[in-house]
Amino acid sequence: MPDMTTGQALNNALSLILEQNPTAFIAGEDIGIYGGAFGVTEGLLAQFGEERIKDTPISEDVIAGLAVGASMTGGKPIVEMQFSDFIVNAMDPIVNQAAKLHFMYGGSVNVPIIVRGASGAGTGAAAQHSQSLESWFCHVPGLKVVTPSNPQNAYDLLLHSFTDPNPIIFMEHKLIYKIKDYVELNDIPKESSMLGKANIVSEGKDITIVSYSNMVNISKEAIVAKELQDYSIELIDLQTVSPIDYDTIKTSLKKTKKLLVCQEAPSNSSVGTTVISKIVESELFNELEIAPKLISGLHSPMPSAKHLELNVIPQVEDITNAVKSML
Amino acid sequence: MPDMTTGQALNNALSLILEQNPTAFIAGEDIGIYGGAFGVTEGLLAQFGEERIKDTPISEDVIAGLAVGASMTGGKPIVEMQFSDFIVNAMDPIVNQAAKLHFMYGGSVNVPIIVRGASGAGTGAAAQHSQSLESWFCHVPGLKVVTPSNPQNAYDLLLHSFTDPNPIIFMEHKLIYKIKDYVELNDIPKESSMLGKANIVSEGKDITIVSYSNMVNISKEAIVAKELQDYSIELIDLQTVSPIDYDTIKTSLKKTKKLLVCQEAPSNSSVGTTVISKIVESELFNELEIAPKLISGLHSPMPSAKHLELNVIPQVEDITNAVKSML
Amino acid sequence: MTLSTTTQLELHRMMMLIRLFEEALEEMFSRGLLHGTMHLSIGQEATAAGACLALQKDDLITSTHRGHGHCLAKGAEPYKMFAELLGREDGYCRGRGGSMHIADLSNGNLGANGIVAGSLTISVGAALSFQMQKKDNIILCFFGDGAVNEGSFHEALNLASLWSLPVLFLCENNQYGMSMATDKAVAGDSIASRGNSYGIESIQIDGNDVEGVYENVLNFKNKILSSGGPKFIEAVTYRYRGHSKSDRNLYRTSDEIEYWKEEKDPIKRYIGKLIESGISEDQLKDIDTDIKDLIRKSVKQALDSPLSPITNLEEDSYA
Amino acid sequence: MTLSTTTQLELHRMMMLIRLFEEALEEMFSRGLLHGTMHLSIGQEATAAGACLALQKDDLITSTHRGHGHCLAKGAEPYKMFAELLGREDGYCRGRGGSMHIADLSNGNLGANGIVAGSLTISVGAALSFQMQKKDNIILCFFGDGAVNEGSFHEALNLASLWSLPVLFLCENNQYGMSMATDKAVAGDSIASRGNSYGIESIQIDGNDVEGVYENVLNFKNKILSSGGPKFIEAVTYRYRGHSKSDRNLYRTSDEIEYWKEEKDPIKRYIGKLIESGISEDQLKDIDTDIKDLIRKSVKQALDSPLSPITNLEEDSYA
């Protein structure tokens, strides 16, 4: 198997799911002949037909709502929000329905849906097409939130999400689609054991960087660059931001005693503040040698111009500088 | 002026706004003859007529969207989400439009709207009518988020929100509506100086409790009770949760060295984790004597049964116990 | 269509059961036994009873905040419903749902929903399952006149029509959405004509005529199963009680309420018809007695049953 | 209606300006000068030009992701638009909006919107302002055929009709929403008939006939001002280019595209008509030259102008 992009890896995962699960189907805007705005569903229409690759009108509310209804009645829907920004139009079915029905109906139903969407900035798509909204969904009990960062974990996390009995928000950062790497085409797992498990991208003992989604790649760039060459940095990719794998973070911090969190989303009410808060609320408070730090996107809508966009999103040098200031 | 409930205080503020601002109007479901599901707009229809007290169909998207359009063209809309849970149906106009247009259009427009809604649990209304969603809006650049806790600050904060040139999410906890107290019926201010300013509810030197919305009242109950009588507790009511008044918090912490945060919303990606994270990221990290603590609602939808609902929402004794454990 | 006596008595029995169930709830509420509010469908029983009795057990329904009638008519046990409203372990949702959110999967009730129009898109998804699984079933989606102005109504009807899904949309037009009169809230000709505008065959019927409701639902159900595609019914009815427990009824006259109670009550009308067609008053009285007995026993059993235990609610939030 | 030569030439000039403006953008894009994607309206110029020239300066419009034409036709300067797309200080939104989000308040353009159907409810609010302020103006709301399936379309039309708001809904039906053919996405008879279902007078017109668009918009505008209430136009047109820069056009045939280019091009057709009615080719050539000149100069000026300075963007987020 040659190297493949994250887009192709997701495509392979979807194909495997559809092949092995007759009740699985995909619905969304332009996912058929167009292959999805980012090409993730390319070729699936030809392979599986209109019965299972369902192009919808531009109607995000019913796209998510039909997933809820289908999942309650034996279907296994995977639906796409073309840009995850449009998920604002589907908040009722996701937040008031999917997230709550299992609990609200006393455990008598499950809502195993996956809502995929392209998130993040960096393509000049500006304020309404560049958001990283995963933090919202972490605030909602009943949802799990998954944020792949590369071809392999995108592939695996999608399969694990499919196996999970809960509603999953699956956020694919636009800039990871084109990342190319070797992908082991694993089978569909029996259990969704990967959800809630962080991945240690690189081991180190001087400082722990906790990150997720594309910011993992930016962090990696920073730590392999010459400027940080002399430091021993542990980089943790959360992979799922709800639930969060605190065990892995804590084990790391017991060693490094220093915490830096990096995310693209703005900081208020976010994953990053959650990680820092939970850590300092814990026994780790006494082990941290210096104040933890959060690098995040600015508290600003995304501008369209490239030089302004770069100013809002954390860059390699922001991470470099932060690490240096902490060591 | 006799004592009045928070509902009446808000009603007085609305009345004053409508009286003094011919372009101000109110729109929402059942706000006319019904007087609003919680009575906040009672009598306004009779006083100001259908032109300005606009009953709408059950259409939250256009309720918020019309506010955006009206505010861009000289109107001063105040719209009501009957329960703030229904704001999920208005996320596009609020998040993708109201919050972003000023920035996205290069400063050429303002969107001075107020979106009011009844939030929180405690009335047995269950999962879809009991949420505290303010944290979401704190995550969105361009919005301000206001959370009154009593008749006087509800009155004043509404007037200040009206004066502010930005879109405001104004969350009224259901349990504060009936709280009765003396209210000074101040004039409409020239500037929205109260937004972003916390209020020190009670001064103390042993521990700082940061809270907002109805949880301020629960905290107050805890600290005046016999069990905590011997401690000197500083209670801070944030009043606005975006932006947050860190100056007041820090000044307090320099004195108390101990931070307890109390909120009704679940903890992940919330106001509470933001406060703790920002504090420990700052120079205060070295001044805190013990780990900060967040008391929050459970990460669970709200159940309908009373004994289960009480289990999800923080209670007086949770605060009492936390304070004791920290002192 | 002439209905068998068994069916007729079943329709009557179900309307009575709904009425007496809700009257019992009212009484419990006034005694302070219930936490939270509730929405009573007293006066609207014919729609729920007529519609659900035209369905098979494995046909599905979705329901609304005003859903006690739908739930009972689809086969739920009063005991488990009372238990639910009282927060008991035996409640349909173990005390987590309450009045507004009862689901009864065992009888094909996918659940009441506290969100106006919240169940429309869900019903579309369930209908898609039936279509994909090639099942000979339909889903009947209940919603109120207030729901037709929500965006999700529009998206749901459009998609159901495009994809020819086996869903029967049933609008209970009780003429008010809370305080809002339907004709101040719905632009265009009528709610049924709005259904038509999506290319969906739609009719307006008397929602207080239980046999009419039954027959029209049966007819549309058969059409859906034979030729595919959704159908739409606007059933005109009326609610006697306030919207919820905090309603002061300022938006309508007591004359109007009285008129509907006196002239149009679905149960009263049907009793008249049954007696005309030869059913004896004694037969009806027996039914009455049975139901009153069932209600009394169910209430007592529910009150005597244990509260739902406080489990780890965070764990309960996930499957 | 017979239009004056001045108006006719203005309509022609505006279509040419839009076409050449977007062709220049294409060229700049291929030279790598532009960050991000864009949506070109080449082939649809008649709708924008005809509609906006029927408005007064203080009438408003809201626009879409495919909004360059609307913006120009409402009076924007090409220079400031180029500057916007290039992230320059002089851009209409100081480089913060880009192609999809240009607002030009000075000429009554409340803004393009990246959210499909995002501007419909906004236009309702603006119309409410006109109504409350008793102004003799309308707002014209542009949106695509894809937008009519969004929930916000439904809520906006319903409310505009109920409240008799002075808004003219103008659907540019270019027959595709991205890859989705309109008739696979819109249930019911037609988009215009959907307008009718809200009690809104609605017509379907040839969106590539610039005079027809002009006259119908003018007519509806006058009706709105004289008798109140919204109106609805479905203008049938066609886009030649892909949806955005990443479109491979797999969902339609090149024959179809060629047919529209050859037989139905709004500019070509109008030139034919103008020449028939006695306007000389020289006159048209002069206009051409003027526009080309304007475009060339504007591009150069924009490229030479300074980038938008990096200010404190967090502060810029608030008024």
Ligand SMILES: Cc1ncc(C[n+]2csc(CCOP(=O)(O)OP(=O)(O)O)c2C)c(N)n1
């Ligand atoms: C999305 C949403 N908006 C508003 C409400 C508040 N609400 C509950 S029921 C109701 C009226 C519903 O009217 P209708 O659909 O006619 O049903 P009815 O109550 O008459 O049975 C309203 C406004 C809600 N529950 N959900």
Ligand SMILES: Cc1ncc(C[n+]2csc(CCOP(=O)(O)OP(=O)(O)O)c2C)c(N)n1
């Ligand atoms: C709410 C929302 N959903 C989806 C999109 C992605 N998108 C942008 S344009 C478009 C097609 C719009 O079609 P139409 O309204 O017909 O306008 P056209 O592009 O044909 O001018 C889509 C799906 C979006 N921008 N907003």
Ligand SMILES: [Mg+2]
């Ligand atoms: Mg109703």
Ligand SMILES: [Mg+2]
């Ligand atoms: Mg189109």
